[in-house]
Amino acid sequence: MRLVKQLHLRMRALFRGGRVEEEMDEEIRYHLDRQIEANLAAGMTPEDARLAALREFGGVDQRREECRDARGVSLIESALQDITYALRSLRKSPGFTAIAVFSLALGIGANTTIFSFVNAVLLRPLPYPESQRLITLREQPSDSSTTVAVHPLNFLEWHSRSHSFEALALVQVIPTNLLGSDGADQITVAQTTADLFKSFGVTPAIGRFFTERETRPGGPPVAVLSHACWQRRFGSDPGVLGRRLELSDGYLTVIGIAPPGLRLGLAEPDAYVPLAIDPANPGAIGSRSFQCYGRLKPGVTVDAARAEMSVIAAQLARQYPLDEGYGVSVSTLHDYLVMEGRPALRLLMAVVAMVLVIACVNLAGLLMARGLGRRPELALRTSLGATRFRLVRQLVIESLVLSALGGATGLGVAWWATRGLASLTGGALAIGATEPIRVDGTCLLFTVGVSALTAIAFGLIPAWQASRVDPQAALGERTRGGTADRRHHRLRGALVTAEVALAVVLLVGAGLLLRTFSSLTGVRLGFEPAGTITMRLFLGDRDAEYRIGVVDRILQRVEAVPGVEAASTIQFLPLSGMNCGTGVWLDGQPVGDANHALPTDCSLISRGYFKAMGIPVLQGRGFDAHDRIGSPRVVVVNQSFARQYFRDGRALGQRITVAGPGQQAAEIIGIAGDVRHNGLAVDPVPTVFLLHAQTPGYITSLVIRATRDPSALAPSIRRAIQEVDRTQAVAGIRTMEEYLGESLARPRLYAALVAGFAVLALTLAMLGVYGLIAYLVTQRTHEIGIRMALGAERGRIFRDMFQQGALLSVAGLATGVVVALVLARLTSSLLYGVTSRDPLTYAAATLGLLLMALIATAVPARRASRVDPMTALRYE
Amino acid sequence: MSKPTDLVQGTLDLLILKVIALEPMHGWAIAIRIRQMSNSVLQVGQGSLYPALHKLEHQGWITAEWGESDNGRRAKYYSLTREGRRALAHESAQWERLSTAISSIVTA
Numbered sequence: 014m015r016l017v018k019q020l021h022l023r024m025r026a027l028f029r030g031g032r033v034e035e036e037m038d039e040e041i042r043y044h045l046d047r048q049i050e051a052n053l054a055a056g057m058t059p060e061d062a063r064l065a066a067l068r069e070f071g072g073v074d075q076r077r078e079e080c081r082d083a084r085g086v087s088l089i090e091s092a093l094q095d096i097t098y099a100l101r102s103l104r105k106s107p108g109f110t111a112i113a114v115f116s117l118a119l120g121i122g123a124n125t126t127i128f129s130f131v132n133a134v135l136l137r138p139l140p141y142p143e144s145q146r147l148i149t150l151r152e153q154p155s156d157s158s159t160t161v162a163v164h165p166l167n168f169l170e171w172h173s174r175s176h177s178f179e180a181l182a183l184v185q186v187i188p189t190n191l192l193g194s195d196g197a198d199q200i201t202v203a204q205t206t207a208d209l210f211k212s213f214g215v216t217p218a219i220g221r222f223f224t225e226r227e228t229r230p231g232g233p234p235v236a237v238l239s240h241a242c243w244q245r246r247f248g249s250d251p252g253v254l255g256r257r258l259e260l261s262d263g264y265l266t267v268i269g270i271a272p273p274g275l276r277l278g279l280a281e282p283d284a285y286v287p288l289a290i291d292p293a294n295p296g297a298i299g300s301r302s303f304q305c306y307g308r309l310k311p312g313v314t315v316d317a318a319r320a321e322m323s324v325i326a327a328q329l330a331r332q333y334p335l336d337e338g339y340g341v342s343v344s345t346l347h348d349y350l351v352m353e354g355r356p357a358l359r360l361l362m363a364v365v366a367m368v369l370v371i372a373c374v375n376l377a378g379l380l381m382a383r384g385l386g387r388r389p390e391l392a393l394r395t396s397l398g399a400t401r402f403r404l405v406r407q408l409v410i411e412s413l414v415l416s417a418l419g420g421a422t423g424l425g426v427a428w429w430a431t432r433g434l435a436s437l438t439g440g441a442l443a444i445g446a447t448e449p450i451r452v453d454g455t456c457l458l459f460t461v462g463v464s465a466l467t468a469i470a471f472g473l474i475p476a477w478q479a480s481r482v483d484p485q486a487a488l489g490e491r492t493r494g495g496t497a498d499r500r501h502h503r504l505r506g507a508l509v510t511a512e513v514a515l516a517v518v519l520l521v522g523a524g525l526l527l528r529t530f531s532s533l534t535g536v537r538l539g540f541e542p543a544g545t546i547t548m549r550l551f552l553g554d555r556d557a558e559y560r561i562g563v564v565d566r567i568l569q570r571v572e573a574v575p576g577v578e579a580a581s582t583i584q585f586l587p588l589s590g591m592n593c594g595t596g597v598w599l600d601g602q603p604v605g606d607a608n609h610a611l612p613t614d615c616s617l618i619s620r621g622y623f624k625a626m627g628i629p630v631l632q633g634r635g636f637d638a639h640d641r642i643g644s645p646r647v648v649v650v651n652q653s654f655a656r657q658y659f660r661d662g663r664a665l666g667q668r669i670t671v672a673g674p675g676q677q678a679a680e681i682i683g684i685a686g687d688v689r690h691n692g693l694a695v696d697p698v699p700t701v702f703l704l705h706a707q708t709p710g711y712i713t714s715l716v717i718r719a720t721r722d723p724s725a726l727a728p729s730i731r732r733a734i735q736e737v738d739r740t741q742a743v744a745g746i747r748t749m750e751e752y753l754g755e756s757l758a759r760p761r762l763y764a765a766l767v768a769g770f771a772v773l774a775l776t777l778a779m780l781g782v783y784g785l786i787a788y789l790v791t792q793r794t795h796e797i798g799i800r801m802a803l804g805a806e807r808g809r810i811f812r813d814m815f816q817q818g819a820l821l822s823v824a825g826l827a828t829g830v831v832v833a834l835v836l837a838r839l840t841s842s843l844l845y846g847v848t849s850r851d852p853l854t855y856a857a858a859t860l861g862l863l864l865m866a867l868i869a870t871a872v873p874a875r876r877a878s879r880v881d882p883m884t885a886l887r888y889e
Numbered sequence: 890m891s892k893p894t895d896l897v898q899g900t901l902d903l904l905i906l907k908v909i910a911l912e913p914m915h916g917w918a919i920a921i922r923i924r925q926m927s928n929s930v931l932q933v934g935q936g937s938l939y940p941a942l943h944k945l946e947h948q949g950w951i952t953a954e955w956g957e958s959d960n961g962r963r964a965k966y967y968s969l970t971r972e973g974r975r976a977l978a979h980e981s982a983q984w985e986r987l988s989t990a991i992s993s994i995v996t997a
Contacts, residue, residue, distance in 0.1 A: 040915075040916060040965045043958075044916050050960075071936030076936050076939055076940065
C-alpha cells in the first residue's frame with residue numbers, strides 16, 4: 014500500500030512536475046503571506062514585514078531544492094535538467110562540440126568497426142548446436158609448433174581407444190569432375206566416415222546421412238549434397254533424392270541434403286561421400302592428409318580430452334614407428350579456425366583502443382580548458398547553493414551527452430566502415446569467420462559501453478577539477494596563475510605527454526608493419542609471376558597411363574593456342590598454401606628406414622615447368638619429352654636441397670630415393686633455383702621435383718606463360734582442354750600475380766590499417782600539443798606583456814614558451830619509445846625482414862614525431878613572442 | 890543544502906507528528922503551534938520545516954490535502970497516516986527513554 018502511494022508520489026513528481034512545483038510554490042507563498050500578516054499585526058511597516066518574513070524563511074530557492082531532494086525524485090528530474098542544460102551549453106559552443114563529437118566519432122567508430130570483426134571471428138560461437146563441444150584433432154610433431162593433418166591409422170586407433178568423444182569423423186576434401194549437360198564442372202567432395210554429422214550435431218535437411226555400413230570398403234557410391242550445391246545446381250528440388258550424378262570416373266546416388274551453413278574448415282563442400290578405411294591397411298587411402306572432427310561427450314572438458322589423448326599418443330608412439338615423435342593436439346574447432354586471424358585482430362583492437370585513448374585525452378584537455386573558462390559560471394552556481402557533487406554530476410552528464418553524440422555518429426561510421434572493410438579486404442581480416450561481418454546487437458552494446466566509458470574517462474577528471482571552485486576567488490578573479498591553474502597545467506602536461514607517448518607507440522608499430530610489407534614485396538620469389546595463368550585439374554580416379562596421357566595431350570593442345578609461350582603442370586602451385594612433404598634417402602643409405610630419411614618438400618611437375626614458371630635451371634637440365642614412364646627415373650632438386658644434402662652442392666648425377674608409392678632410385682639431372690613455395694615470409698626448403706610422366710598424381714595445376722595478357726587467354730585454354738577430354742573440368746583460373754597479391758593482401762592490409770590509425774593518432778596528439786601551448790600563451794598574455802614592457806626580448810619569450818612544449822614532447826617521446834620496445838615484441842609474429850627493435854623504424858618515428866611536435870609548439874610560441882605589450886596589458 | 894543534524898532532524902519529525910496528531914494542519918500553523926506548545930522555547934527553523942514535511946510525506950507517515958484555511962485561502966493540510974501513528978508511538982517512546990536517561994545523568 015505504502016509502496017503504491019510512494020510510487021504514485023514519485024510518478025506525479027516526475028511526470029506532473031509542473032503541477033507539483035506549482036503546489037510547492039503556493040504552499041511557500043501561503044506561509045510567507047501568513048508570516049507577513051503576523052509581522053504587520055506586530056506593528057512592522059509593510060516593507061519590513063516582508064523582509065523579515067523572507068529572512069526568517071531563509072533562501073526560498075534553497076528550500077525548494079531541499080523539498081525536491083526530500084521527495085526523492087530529484088535524481089531523475091535533475092538529471093533531465095542537466096541533460097537539457099548540457100545540450101544548451103554545447104549548442105552555445107558549436108566549434109568545441111563539433112571537434113569533440115568528430116574525434117569521438119572517429120575513435121568510437123574505429124573501435125566498433127574492429128570490434129565487429131573481433132566479434133564475428135573470435136567471439137561469436139560457431140553456428141552449430143552446443144558448438145563448444147565441437148573439437149578438432151590434429152597430429153603434433155614434437156619438434157614443431159605447428160600441427161599437421163591426421164593419418165588414417167591414427168584415426169582408427171583414437172576412435173577405438175578414446176572415451177572422451179561422443180563422435181569422431183575423418184574427412185578429406187578432394188576435387189571431382191561432375192558431368193553436366195554443358196561439359197564438366199569441378200566440384201569439391203568431402204570423403205568422410207559415418208559420424209561427421211553427429212560430430213557437428215546436425216541432421217540432414219532432407220533424406221539421410223550414410224550409415225556405418227555404407228562407409229566400409231566396397232560400399233555403394235552414395236552422396237549427400239551440401240545445401241548450397243543443392244540450391245545452386247538443382248534449384249532446391251527435393252526430387253533430387255535418388256538421382257544419379259555422373260562423374261568422369263563413376264557415379265554417385267544422392268541420398269540426402271545437408272543442412273545449410275555446414276562448413277568443413279571455412280568452406281562448404283559440394284557433396285559428402287563415404288570414406289572407406291580398410292582396417293587391415295589404413296595407409297592405403299593416404300597418409301597424414303586428413304582432417305579429424307569430433308564432439309566431446311557432455312561434461313568432458315577439452316583439457317580432459319587432451320590428457321586422455323596424450324596418454325594414447327604415447328602408447329601409439331611406442332607401438333608404431335610412424336608415430337614416433339608425434340603427439341596429438343586437441344582444440345575446439347572454434348579455436349582452431351580463428352588461430353590464424355587472432356594475433357592481427359588483437360593487434361588492431363589494441364591499436365584502435367590507443368587511438369580512442371588519445372582522442373579521450375585530447376578531449377579531457379579541451380574540457381579542462383573549457384572548465385577553467387567556465388569557472389565564474391560554476392562559482393555562481395556554487396554560491397547559489399549547488400553542491401560539488403551536483404556540479405560534478407552536471408559536468409559528467411555534459412560529457413555523457415557528448416560521448417552519446419560521438420557514439421551515435423561513431424556507430425554510423427562503423428556501420429559504413431565495417432561493410433566497406435569487409436568487402437574491400439575479402440577474407441583477409443576475417444580469417445575464421447563463419448558468418449558475414451556486420452554490426453549486430455553485441456556491437457551495439459559494445460559501442461554503448463565504450464561511449465559510456467569514454468565519457469567517464471575523459472569527463473571525470475576535468476569535472477572534478479573544474480568543480481573545485483572557491484566562489485569568492487573565482488567570482489572576484491581578475492589575476493591568473495593561482496594554484497588551481499598550476500595544478501591544471503601539470504595535469505594537462507601529463508595528459509599531453511601520455512598522448513605523445515601513445516602516438517610514438519602507434520607510429521613505431523606502423524613503421525614495423527610497413528617495413529614488413531616492403532620486405533615482403535622485395536622478396537626474391539625465385540619465379541616470374543608476370544604473364545602466367547594457372548588452373549586446377551582433377552584427372553579422375555583412373556589408371557596411371559590415362560593420367561599421364563591426358564596431361565601430355567592437354568599440354569600439346571594448349572601450347573598450340575595462339576598467345577601461349579609455354580605450358581606445364583605442377584601438383585601444388587607456389588604460394589597456393591599447399592605443399593607436399595616427404596622423406597628422401599641418399600645413395601648408400603638404408604632405403605625404407607624412416608630414421609635415415611632426410612626431410613624434403615616434393616613437387617610433382619611436367620616437362621617445361623621451369624620455363625613456364627620462369628625458374629632458372631642452374632646446373633644440368635630440366636625434364637623433357639624424352640623422360641617417360643619407361644625411361645630411367647630422373648629428378649631435379651632445388652638449390653637448397655643440393656646445398657644442404659651434398660658437399661659443395663655437388664648433387665648433379667647423384668642417385669636418391671624419394672619416399673612414396675612406387676619409390677625407386679632416381680638420378681638427379683638438374684639443379685633449379687630456389688622458389689618461395691610455402692609463403693613469402695618462409696625461406697625456401699630443400700625440394701625435389703618428380704615428373705608427372707613417371708609418377709602421375711590425381712590432381713594438378715596447369716601453368717601457362719603467355720605472350721600477352723594471360724587472363725584473356727583463359728576461355729581459349731579451357732576450350733582446348735575440353736577438346737582433349739570432354740569430361741575434364743577446370744577450376745580456380747587465376748594468374749600467378751593474383752596468388753602473389755593474396756599473399757601480400759594481409760601484410761598490406763595490416764600495414765595500411767595500422768598506418769592509417771597511427772596518422773590519426775599523430776594528428777590528434779599534435780592537436781593536443783598545439784592546444785596546450787596555445788592555451789598557455791593565451792593564459793599568459795598579460796604576464797608576457799608585463800615582461801616585455803620590462804624589457805624582455807622576444808627571443809627569450811619564444812624560448813620560454815617553446816621550451817615547455819619541447820619538454821613535454823621529449824618526455825612523451827622517451828616514454829613512448831620504452832613502451833614501444835616492450836609492446837613491439839608482441840607483434841613479432843606479424844613481422845618479416847625486420848626485428849621488433851629495428852633502429853631505423855624507431856629513429857624515423859621519433860624524429861618524425863619530434864619534428865611535428867616542435868612545429869605544433871613553435872606556432873603558438875611564436876605568437877607569444879609577437880604579443881604587443883600595450884595590447885597585452887589592456888588584455889581582459 | 891545544509892542538513893540539520895540527525896538529532897535535530899529526528900526531533901523535528903517527532904514534533905511535527907505530535908502536533909498534527911491532534912488535527913490536520915498546514916505548515917505555518919504547525920510552526921506556530923510548536924512555538925506555542927513549547928512556550929516559545931522551541932523555535933522551528935521555518936526553512937527546515939518544509940523539507941521535513943515533504944520527507945515525511947514521501948516516507949508515507951503523513952499525507953497532504955488541499956483545503957480552505959481559516960482566512961479563506963487554499964492551504965496544504967497535513968495529517969497522520971496509520972503508519973504515521975505507529976511511528977509517533979515508537980518515536981515518543983524512544984524520546985522518553987532518551988530524555989529520561991539524559992536527565993538522570995544531568996540531575997544526578
